[in-house]
Amino acid sequence: MIRLFDRLAAPLLRALDPEQAHALALQALRLAPLRRPAPDDEKLAVAAFGLRFPNPVGLAAGFDKNAEVVDALLRLGFGFVEAGGVTPQPQPGNPRPRLFRLDADQAVINRLGLNSAGVEAVAARLAARARAGGIVGINIGANKDAVDRAADYVACIEALAAHVDFLTVNVSSPNTPGLRNLQQAAALDDLLARVVDARERAAENGARRPLLLKIAPDLTLGDLDDVVGIARRHRIDGMSVGNTTISRPKLREIAKATEQGGLSGRPLFPLSTRMLAETYVRAEGAFPLIGVGGIDSGAAAFAKIKAGASLVQLYSGLIFRGVGLVGTIKRELLDFLRVGRLDSLADAVGRDAAAVTAEPWPG
Numbered sequence: 001m002i003r004l005f006d007r008l009a010a011p012l013l014r015a016l017d018p019e020q021a022h023a024l025a026l027q028a029l030r031l032a033p034l035r036r037p038a039p040d041d042e043k044l045a046v047a048a049f050g051l052r053f054p055n056p057v058g059l060a061a062g063f064d065k066n067a068e069v070v071d072a073l074l075r076l077g078f079g080f081v082e083a084g085g086v087t088p089q090p091q092p093g094n095p096r097p098r099l100f101r102l103d104a105d106q107a108v109i110n111r112l113g114l115n116s117a118g119v120e121a122v123a124a125r126l127a128a129r130a131r132a133g134g135i136v137g138i139n140i141g142a143n144k145d146a147v148d149r150a151a152d153y154v155a156c157i158e159a160l161a162a163h164v165d166f167l168t169v170n171v172s173s174p175n176t177p178g179l180r181n182l183q184q185a186a187a188l189d190d191l192l193a194r195v196v197d198a199r200e201r202a203a204e205n206g207a208r209r210p211l212l213l214k215i216a217p218d219l220t221l222g223d224l225d226d227v228v229g230i231a232r233r234h235r236i237d238g239m240s241v242g243n244t245t246i247s248r249p250k251l252r253e254i255a256k257a258t259e260q261g262g263l264s265g266r267p268l269f270p271l272s273t274r275m276l277a278e279t280y281v282r283a284e285g286a287f288p289l290i291g292v293g294g295i296d297s298g299a300a301a302f303a304k305i306k307a308g309a310s311l312v313q314l315y316s317g318l319i320f321r322g323v324g325l326v327g328t329i330k331r332e333l334l335d336f337l338r339v340g341r342l343d344s345l346a347d348a349v350g351r352d353a354a355a356v357t358a359e360p361w362p363g
């Protein structure tokens with residue numbers, strides 16, 4: 001079914017405007033009679049944030065912003081799905097066109113601007129499927145016109161904690177003006193104090209959920225020192241490294257490369273993997289990391305794990321490789337374990353982190 005889906009859908013989706021293609025993909029997932037996938041090999045299981053993931057391959061935030069097809073996505077074989085980003089109030093995001101496919105680079109530029117149906121609609125959907133099983137997290141953000149942005153994250157935690165397995169505090173979307181300033185030391189310290197407090201209050205009602213922090217790959221190493229230090233002080237459960245980049249590594253599609261927004265996909269891999277390794281050496285095992293950015297093969301996923309990721313996520317790779325990519329990555333990861341004579345992925349986490357941080361800075 002998954003292979004058929006890719007064979008029929010891929011050429012059609014590539015012929016369409018990217019945002020129409022995305023809407024059609026969501027619709028297809030809504031209707032597709034996907035069966036429950038075969039159980040994953042035990043060797044792929046990962047324990048992190050107090051959760052047991054059947055495999056380490058997750059869907060990154062932004063694909064299912066409004067949590068409309070979470071269960072269909074789990075049926076594609078993902079070990080976990082991160083829905084969202086969601087904002088407290090519904091908001092339309094930026095004017096179209098705002099999503100660009102750079103086919104020659106296997107990259108995407110987006111400036112969606114956290115378009116969201118709002119927390120109420122998303123909470124209702126997640127509540128309706130909360131007992132369906134599978135690990136589902138939610139990516140939370142702030143409304144564009146919010147005066148007190150930290151209060152928006154708190155509102156999201158209050159509305160959503162009961163219905164998800166983890167929450168990711170997204171301070172790294174490049175398309176909401178000023179949002180990334182929340183990564184600066186004083187603002188981040190205040191934000192994390194307030195979101196951890198909201199999480200503890202939710203815990204009193206029986207919903208103590210892991211809180212993750214998702215950062216931009218564009219931070220300086222000095223900024224990263226602060227961010228990891230503050231995350232450790234507030235006992236954040238993990239970090240996701242990272243979001244799209246506002247930088248423009250060498251791209252072939254020069255006309256589209258100048259579009260404003262965040263770049264994702266294959267050209268993001270070197271920078272995001274370097275930042276992952278830099279985060280790993282600073283975290284010193286205080287919490288696990290999710291490696292995100294440019295994963296489109298088992299080799300790329302395994303490189304993220306060796307650079308310090310306990311879990312990985314992908315989005316853009318699906319656009320160019322189709323949904324069969326999830327199964328391919330899992331098979332290839334098992335091959336890497338066999339060849340390396342490793343019993344589990346945990347044995348490989350961070351093995352190359354120090355070496356990656358010694359390489360020349362990716363250009």
Ligand SMILES: Cc1cc2nc3c(=O)[nH]c(=O)nc-3n(C[C@H](O)[C@H](O)[C@H](O)COP(=O)(O)O)c2cc1C
Nearest residue numbers: 060061062085110170243264265293294314315316
């Ligand atoms: C169209 C699009 C929308 C996205 N929306 C979000 C979002 O709402 N919140 C977030 O934290 N990241 C968002 N992201 C970033 C992805 O979650 C991921 O971090 C990034 O795309 C790098 O992974 P990739 O190279 O596998 O796509 C979005 C990415 C894309 C392409």
